[in-house]
Amino acid sequence: MAVNNQEIAIRLREIYQLMQLAGKNRFRAIAFDRAAQSVEALNENITDYIENETLTDIKGIGQSIAEDIKQYAETGKIEVLEALRKEIPPGVIRWLDISGLGPKNIVKIHKELGISELAELKEACLDGRVASLEGLGKKSAEKICASIEWMEQFENRCRLDQAAAIAKPMFDFLKAQPGVEQIEIAGSLRRSMETVGDVDILIAAKKSFITPLFDAFVEHHLVTEVLGRGDTKSSIRTADRRQVDLRIVKPEQFAAALMYFTGSKEHNVLLRGRACKRGFGLNEYGLFKLDEGGNTNFEKPVDYESEQDIYQKLDLHFVPPELREGRGEIEYFEKHETINLVESDDIRGILHAHSTWSDGKFSIRQMAEACIERGYEYLGITDHSLTAAYAGGLKPDEVKKQWEEIDRLNDEFETNNISFHIFKGIESDILGDGSLDYNEKLLEGFDFVIASVHQNLTMPREKMMSRFRNAIKHPAARIVGHPTGRLLLKRDGSDLNMNELIELAAEHNTAIEINANPHRLDLDWRHGNKALEVGLMSSINPDAHSINGIDVMPFGIKIARKAKFNKERILNTKSADELRRWFVAQ
């Protein structure tokens, strides 16, 4: 049986979650989580390790877990996992995503109330059963209920990276089928929304190919459920409950259909209104000339070949899919040919990465070498600061030792004529009063400081703002990290006046990062217009805790584009020398 790293990591993490719930030894449970993390961070394919019997070379995997992995590769099952699944009903695992509710109380509620579904839990919160349990009360029940409601809002949505991971194999598979003349991903995934509902795939094919194409689609090995099967559209669900819609249109309809199904709804409404004013009708089948009575012959669309052609007929330049949100893009592309958005090739270095000095999985050298391999010119190491004890935050004497290591590595690069530089950075906690984590003298010693909030994210808005004001005004702070602290589909971020924050940051020449981790994508792209207006600088940062963690950069770049950032306003498009100058300029 062919297995991949992701799949193994998912099973190991499920064991971890179930062990927590089953009240097994905490450290034994954590061992499975650690093993899952190691497998995820692995650069090689785990099957190599299985075949060579070298699984225990992987940090965090010992004899026992190695056996479990082998068992899974051979039989598709893991004994421990199967036993745990019998003990804990699958519905209860989802409760772990409820913020404010942990394993202990989950088990208490599950056992004492005899419920195991999310909907039942919400019911029990509302009717007072949860509040009546010992150790829980009215406030706890309210908090759980609010969190469930928040989760329900996003029930059928997934993160951009999850959607992309499902779309890719489907897209590649369909593209290779006979009769496919054109194929594109449409919908919110094409627009690079941070969360995606359904994955939409659009194909242009002649009539005779339609049935075999839909057949191939619904029989794909990832499909676990066929939700619908028609002549123009079929929908399926995958094992992880994601929905994929496939539409097949006539080749001559493709451009209009792509435009229509890419959306957004708001963008489409504006386009249709614009078409109307110019004597056209626009829908998913094409662009049509209207007569004076507003009628048209739908058999005879206006000639066009691409989205670009359709935009042109509407007196617009091509609007990149990321910007089709009905937020001023029509007015802009009426006047301008292009917006010059930042591109992957513009990125020259990495500015937010952790190492084994705090909670990263790889040494500074390994992270630097991974950056060199990926063609980057520099790396800013930003481990956690003192207060982040849970993440192994650096004590002042450790900071100095880390600097020595960085100096040695930089010397080594220079001696060997490797044009690569490691910047000494830190991700300093913004403390409750907005001060940073080390004394002024130590802070001055860093090349740059990323200031991030990690604790007390739920302070009232005004308190939170005064905290950020102090941090932004701090001369050492050059970048604000993940401003709201949100975790997409899991936790709302801090309540902030983002407009004020952006203005203040621009005024103090402090950048606000676009955290490229697909769980965060924070700064939110919706603040792009304000950021553009005041000339805010940003930096697209992977917040990498492993080598693989560097490879989330494309998600950050997409969000930066969506937020209308050009190359000039992104710090890590600068050369190392330019950056050094920017860090010291106030």
Add this chain to the structure above:
DNA sequence: GCCGTTTTCGGCCCGACTGTTTTCAGTCG
């Protein structure tokens, strides 16, 4: 269950906050 310049046992991320309590357990980052 994993790991080890502390190596076959005894640790393992630890301090703060919250809500429930009346001295603390559970959760979070």
